Amino acid sequence: SAMQVTVALGERSYDIHIASGLLSRAGELTKPILKQPRVYIVTDENVAKIHLETLKAGLAKEGISAFVEVLPPGESTKCYANLESTIDALMAQGADRNDVVIALGGGVIGDLTGLVAGLLKRGMRFVQVPTTLLAQVDSSVGGKTAINSKMGKNLIGLFNQPEMVIADQDVLQTLPVRELRAGLAEVIKYGLIDDVEFFEFIEQNAEKLNAADPEILSEAVRVSCEAKARIVSEDETERGKRALLNLGHTFAHALERANGFGPALLHGEAVGTGMAMAFRYSQALGLCSGQEAVRAEKAIFALGLETDVRKLSGGPYEGDALLEHMMHDKKTEQGNLTLILAKGIGQSYIEKQVDADSLRAFLKIET
Ligand code: ADP
Ligand code: ZN
Known part of the structure; x- marks a missing residue:
């Protein structure tokens, strides 16, 4: 089709x-x-x-x-x-x-x-x-x-x-299986950002996606491209809504930097873990229910991606080092860290006032 x-x-x-x-x-x-x-x-x-x-x-x-x-x-x-x-x-x-x-x-x-x-x-x-x-x-x-x-x-x-x-x-x-899974991280991202229906489609078809089933995969590609096209065209200057595309990415970039951008950690693999971290942090802040955070995490894991920082390849990753990298992210303005957090699956939003102390505590537990 x-x-x-x-x-x-x-x-x-x-x-x-x-x-x-x-x-x-x-x-x-x-x-x-x-x-x-x-x-x-x-x-x-x-x-x-x-x-x-x-x-x-x-x-x-x-x-x-x-x-x-x-x-x-x-x-x-x-x-x-x-x-x-x-x-x-x-x-x-x-x-x-x-x-x-x-x-x-x-x-x-x-x-x-x-x-x-x-x-x-x-x-x-x-x-x-x-x-x-x-x-x-x-x-x-x-x-x-x-x-x-x-x-x-x-x-x-x-x-x-x-x-x-x-x-x-x-x-x-x-495609090598690691590359396929790394791509699936960016696919599920669109469900987690603002599309519960697509998230459920991915949940139900995790096995087929992992096996690169062409029918399911092409549907996933179509919805992902439509979602990105919609978000990007609503915000060509990259100041507002487009930031939502960074769900999991500030955590992911910190992991990638800590790993030295080596071959042991692909971008998509870092994004998979980064999105799980964004949901766990949202839960820790009381923004998102534990149930929703666990459901997000399970769906990411079902795509063959690692959600636990301590088990992620290319590690070990250290909490203070990750925080340091996050504070120096190009999206951090004057020490004010912006993160994409979630009130639930499909309910991501831009949080411009992230508290460094609570983030440090969270990263300590994560690592
Ligand atoms: P990305 O799109 O993730 O940025 P790259 O351009 O680095 O990735 O490609 C990832 C790896 O996969 C490279 O080694 C590339 O040669 C290889 N590759 C790309 N497309 C295919 C494919 N369809 N089949 C097999 N290997 C591929
Ligand atoms: Zn990405």
């Missing part, structure tokens, strides 16, 4: 196509936006091995040729050197403003390629073909592109919306 989500931002809008078998249809999907029958594909070695031929065949069906730039996998690919070499490689093959570049890969490839597209000859158009669940539900909406610098992650970038997103559900079948 094919589905489509329209993302409307400002005067521009684009579609996210969600279905199985879309790589084979990439030619017919992209043809309407091409000025010449050629595209530039940027991908990584892992994805190229498994999915590049299918995409190229789908393009070839419509007579579209492709120049391919393959990068190494991993977060360290998002660097200045690869920004330069990718732009140079594309230009050496004649890429200009009229051309379209296709990002085939996870968040790493999407972030770097979106930035390449924004900069090359002052901007060429790009199409996202996200191959991780995380990229399908997260990076496909919002238009954030970036590379990392030695000053920190995602500091060099720009907002750049794609022409279209092709979210083929078949590619998720080859």
Whole structure:
């Protein structure tokens, strides 16, 4: 069953196509936006091995040729050197403003390629073909592109919306299980933020989601993209409602920092634990019932994610270190820590007056 989500931002809008078998249809999907029958594909070695031929065949069906730039996998690919070499490689093959570049890969490839597209000859158009669940539900909406610098992650970038997103559900079948679960953390996040019905859908289908069942997964991707598109379009400047997307993320960033952003802890894994922490902290503050907090925690755990900080991989994590990281989070203004807390499942809100002493006590118990 094919589905489509329209993302409307400002005067521009684009579609996210969600279905199985879309790589084979990439030619017919992209043809309407091409000025010449050629595209530039940027991908990584892992994805190229498994999915590049299918995409190229789908393009070839419509007579579209492709120049391919393959990068190494991993977060360290998002660097200045690869920004330069990718732009140079594309230009050496004649890429200009009229051309379209296709990002085939996870968040790493999407972030770097979106930035390449924004900069090359002052901007060429790009199409996202996200191959991780995380990229399908997260990076496909919002238009954030970036590379990392030695000053920190995602500091060099720009907002750049794609022409279209092709979210083929078949590619998720080859995703390593840890990557699948990390993506599921961002999926359940949308239920926990403001959608009890979706939360219940996830609760009831946890097993199928964990087995990457294509029907259930595509429904989950559709609802997640719709939720993010709605929240982002209501708040393009990122001052208000968009902050809700950070549910679990301030805790998660502290865990990731404490771990040194190593491979032992994926972003989504940290978010899973971070959301459980947000609910437990909400309970500790008397905002949320114990029943609701436990239900949230169980649903996260059922997706194969760790909810206990003491059992989380990449640890041990230490309470005071986590607090220190949280106080230095970029969302912390003048020592005033803002956290997304919850009055229940689907009842998240922005708390701008978090008390550092109670948070310290909470983190001590957690660790
Ligand atoms: P994210 O989307 O989580 O930011 P990355 O771009 O770092 O992730 O991709 C995570 C890892 O999964 C990388 O090693 C990447 O090569 C690999 N990968 C991406 N998509 C697939 C896929 N569909 N099948 C198998 N491996 C994939
Ligand atoms: Zn996230």
